Amino acid sequence: MDATTKNPRPARLYAGMEIGRGPQITRPSREKAEEAVRTLIAYAGDDPEREGLRDTPRRVTSAYDEFFAGYRDDPIEVLSRTFDEVAGYDDIVMLRDIELNSHCEHHMIPFIGKAHIAYFPTDRVVGLSKLARVVEVFARRLQTQETMTAQIAETIDTVLKPKGVAVMIEAVHQCMSIRGVRKPNVATITTQFTGIFKEDPSQQARFMMLATERGRS
Numbered sequence: 001m002d003a004t005t006k007n008p009r010p011a012r013l014y015a016g017m018e019i020g021r022g023p024q025i026t027r028p029s030r031e032k033a034e035e036a037v038r039t040l041i042a043y044a045g046d047d048p049e050r051e052g053l054r055d056t057p058r059r060v061t062s063a064y065d066e067f068f069a070g071y072r073d074d075p076i077e078v079l080s081r082t083f084d085e086v087a088g089y090d091d092i093v094m095l096r097d098i099e100l101n102s103h104c105e106h107h108m109i110p111f112i113g114k115a116h117i118a119y120f121p122t123d124r125v126v127g128l129s130k131l132a133r134v135v136e137v138f139a140r141r142l143q144t145q146e147t148m149t150a151q152i153a154e155t156i157d158t159v160l161k162p163k164g165v166a167v168m169i170e171a172v173h174q175c176m177s178i179r180g181v182r183k184p185n186v187a188t189i190t191t192q193f194t195g196i197f198k199e200d201p202s203q204q205a206r207f208m209m210l211a212t213e214r215g216r217s
């Protein structure tokens with residue numbers, strides 16, 4: 001790529017904590033977490049000491065370690081290993097259908113769906129799996145879909161400084177399906193665009209077409 005195709009925007013500061021590691025808090029002990037699960041079992045109306053439930057606090061706490069592992073990872077570090085430009089390639093790189101499981105911060109109930117990510121590299125490209133890893137880090141926190149979409153775009157934009165980033169997430173929120181309003185299978189769609197995807201309608205339309213085209217396998 002020659003100088004005229006380089007990113008014209010100035011370097012931007014990280015958006016504080018929002019795109020780095022999770023907040024610095026003192027984590028309670030595992031014992032305390034298991035005790036809290038016992039309390040919730042009793043709140044639900046069952047006996048935490050009965051045989052079938054005796055190991056449940058340990059299992060739930062272990063599941064929390066998996067669901068919320070993203071608080072202990074730094075998405076900026078995930079993207080820090082980059083490669084020199086791929087000779088002769090001068091177009092968008094897109095990952096479609098990255099499956100994601102997250103938990104809404106209002107009810108701590110799963111929302112499940114897919115992310116589609118494109119970026120237009122300037123000098124450096126990143127390993128493809130790293131984009132999916134960034135999704136994974138943010139998904140494994142308590143989230144709103146809007147925040148997660150913005151965080152993914154901001155992280156890629158900040159670290160790789162590409163000509164533009166596009167992120168689309170489509171997900172079904174179980175908090176709307178199995179409780180509350182009880183409308184199952186409602187797709188919530190969020191998008192975030194930076195650089196050329198924001199400024200150039202044809203690039204944005206191209207991304208949307210690639211992300212949503214029907215009849216694909």
Ligand SMILES: Nc1nc2c(ncn2[C@@H]2O[C@H](COP(=O)(O)OP(=O)(O)OP(=O)(O)O)[C@@H](O)[C@H]2O)c(=O)[nH]1
Nearest residue numbers: 104105106107143144145146173175176179180181
């Ligand atoms: N914008 C946004 N809202 C979400 C997301 N996940 C869950 N919600 C919504 O968060 C809202 C919380 O509303 P509240 O009125 O405080 O809580 P609630 O009484 O449990 O609401 P209901 O779900 O309507 O029963 C609900 O409307 C949820 O649908 C998300 O990712 N983004």
Ligand SMILES: [Zn+2]
Nearest residue numbers: 104106107175
């Ligand atoms: Zn919810």
